[in-house]
Amino acid sequence: QEGSAYKVSGGLHGVGVSCVNALSEHLEVEVYRDGVVHRMAFERGGVKQPLAVVGKHAGETGTMVTFRPDPEIFPEVDFNFQTLATRLRELAYLNPGVTIVLKDERVGADGKLREEVFHAENGLLEYLEHLMIGKTSFSSPIYIRQEVEEESQICEIALQYHDGYNEMLLTFANNIHNTDGGTHGQGFKVALTRTLNAYAKREGLIKEKDPTPSGDDLREGLVAIISVKLPDPTFNNQPKEKLLNPEIEGFVSAALSSALDSWLQEHPAEARKICLKGVVAAQAREAARKARELTRRKTALDSGSMPHKLRDCKTKDIDLAELYLVEGDSAGGSATQGRDVETQAILPLRGKLLNVEKSRIDKLLGNEEIRTLIAALRV
Incomplete structure (x- = not known):
């Protein structure tokens, strides 16, 4: 639909491109649309060439931005290829079917130019596979997608367990990595804990004397990616480290609860393994707590x-x-x-x-x- 690509956006006020323009010696924008090419150029934040049609174009539509950092502000500029590759690979996983090409036209030490192409037809499932490299899987991957068209909200979740103890939880809002999580991450955690514990109790996997597994217990060995897309996102700061929209917590929680409960019932053997992993983690946590208390008491008695x-x-x-x-x-x-x-x-x-x-x-x-x-x- 016309304009549907702009229903969700990582930015709100164009601060990012404005900053790049202000800090660039030269910035040029070309827009290929309606059979013509529009161009506008800037110099150190000011307009150098007003917007004008500069030619015809019968191919694909799109926008090209070219900029050169201002040497008066950045005496040394070195674009790190690997940093860019990591971010663009991430974007390819978050937008299945999109092809992103990264070209480095600087001649390397080997005398060659560098180029990488990023494309993920299966999106988050391929991302999950990438994150599981070097880990021994404990369950098959789980993929969940929920969309509310009237709200223009989309939630995608991919998760899998391995036999280790470390947790990896990546959260994204409108393709932006929220390093401190936010309401989407909180909704995921609440739903995962509630759903797994409910299933475990229903199936008699948690005995009467067992401690109830906490969220941390149930996320041992978990790799999960949560990606939401929504209009008008609210973040805690300009780096957008944390999503604040309160309605997203319930949206993600409901999406995961329903889909995960169905998956557990359809995969009883794997469900049992996952739940028992959490039960064992809870028992270990409780044993460690008692050991700490005994040590403290013994110290007090020995004083x-x-x-x-x-x-x-x-x-x-x-x-x-x-x-x-x-x-x-x-x-x-x-x-x-x-x-x-x-x-x-x-x-x-x-x-x-x-x-x-x-x-x-x-x-x-x-x-x-x-x-x-x-x-x-x-x-």
Whole structure:
């Protein structure tokens, strides 16, 4: 449709090209349209040649921008081929079917010119395949596309798991890489966690005593790309590091929830592997937390401080010293009055002691009275 290519745009006010123009010694724009060529030229931000028709053209339509950075501002200019190649390859993946040609007309050390052509017929699936190089896949790739024509919104998601632990989540809005994520990334995370946990509980993969996997647990070994296209995007700053449009969170979340739930039901073996990977990650996280707490408690017990409830004796000779355990402060007071201060220590404890023979070590050391007793005995 006429003008449909301009419904979504990475920029809002033309700041990017305006800055390039202001910082260029020379900039020229040629537009090939309606059988003619329009040209306009600038010099250090000012108009050098007004817009004019300069010839006829019967071929394809398009725009060509040529610029030369101002040496007074940039004394040394070195365009990095690899940086440009990485960005253009990214754009090819985000726009399936589009061919992008990068030519470097500078003669290299080998005496040759460099040229690369970028084309991805399968878009994000090819991007996912590229990102999975060197990784052992844990699941087949999942691709989701949702479009709301009346809102001019498109959501594309490609994801796959590998057997590692690192997470890679790339988010794009109108072809711009949002390095800090945003509402599209948040919608993805919420839906992924909710959908996988719901499936795992429904299938009995999470036992009653198991911790519920968190979002971080369920994203271990995940590679995912989220690309949204929308009119009037709002970003946090000019580099567009984070998408802020609130409506996009629900849009992405709904798209992923529905499609992923269907995929899980259609691929039960892979669904089980993915969910159990998250369950194991949650168990490992919980075990690590308990280990940290035990270490902290042990450090506290080893610090040498005596419990405040202990009525200690004067002797330091362990062969002569006696420790009496009594129930409650009331009994502790009476015992303290009738003791031999030289050799008898009194420790009031609250309630019935835990049966340590039948308790796990983390539960044992989590009991305040047991910790008090250990500290008093200095063991």
